[in-house]
Amino acid sequence: MLSSEDQHALLNWYDQHQRDLPWRHTRNPWHILLSEILLQQTQVSRGLVYWTRMVEAFPTVVSMAKAPVDAVLKAWEGAGYYSRARRLHALSQRVMLPSHEGGFDGELPSTYDELLSLPGIGPYTAAAVASIAFGQPVACVDGNIRRVMARTTAQLEPSALAVQAWANGVLVGERAGDWNQALMELGATVCTPKRVKCEVCPISRGCAGKDEPEAYPLPKRQRVKEVVLTAWVELAQDGTLVLTQRPMNGLFAGLWGPIYRDGVAVPDSDHVHCGTVKHALSHRKMTVHVVLLAGRNEPLGVDVNEVAISTLDEKVIALANEHAQASE
Secondary structure (H helix, E strand, O other), rough: OHHHHHHHHHHHHHHHHOOHHHHHOOOOOHHHHHHHHOOOOOHHHHHHHHHHHHHHHHHOOHHHOEEEOOHHHHHHHOOOOOOOHHHHHHHHHHOOOOHHHHHOOOOOOOOOHHHHOOOOOOHHHHHHHHHEEEEEEEOOOOOOHHHHHHHHHOOOOOOOHHHEEEEEEEOOOOHHHHHHHHHHHHHOOOOEEEEEEHHOOHHHHHOOOOOHEEEEOOOOOOOOOOEEEEEEEEEEOOEEEEEEEEEOOOOOOOOOOOEEOOOOOOOOOOEEEEEEEEEEEEOHHHHHEEOOOOOOOOOOEEEOOOEEEHHHHHHHHHHHHHHHHHHH
């Protein structure tokens, strides 16, 4: 466990060295919630852009609840993991329900258990919002905190229960939000996976793993699946693209794009093989063969600026458009 001197030193370090991020200058629970959901799978530098866009588009939970889900997906465009946007929209509508129908009368709830009951909110987000926005004495755990715990206690593979117990034990209740952010900030900027900066760490004095910090914890193994697809891109008679909206489950659910087929399709003489596009997700490496259909059977297509499309589809469409323009 960290000593009281360590706790004081870490909070003092955080007060002086924390990164200047806009969601740290507000106690607006909705804005803090948006930041926490965005940053789960997005780097801070990119998260800044999308957080600003989301706050401008949906400054209140009411504004999101009134908007169609397609508008939320469009504002989220580029941030990836679009299921987060759909669940966020469902969350806003749940909050707007009256309490006798299981909602919260238009006010974001303030307790850990109530936040945890909302769509798309897990233990980390519930604890982070409860502590940061509402000052609740709840300890949160993310990958950064797990790494700090593993190194300070020299544990190779600490279990989730052990990390949570450690976080609960070191929590500074009167500054719970700042304390949780201080631990995460330490893991993000000092106690990093590689190139650890032990020389500037405020709690290195009692760290059990400081002599060999990169040995802790052992990296988690993640299998990455390699996928080969063919994208069939069709131009409409008006020069726009024929796109379809994908089902609300599966990859890129609810987004718009061309039709994909598994494997490599061999186009006939009426179609053009434009080339391939590479795209990586956290769990997949994708190679997409792009085929431009020759016929223009549909009179009207879809304006890509009006619908939400994935980053992969942006690449596919750009390649297809390049070949279409070259053939004109």
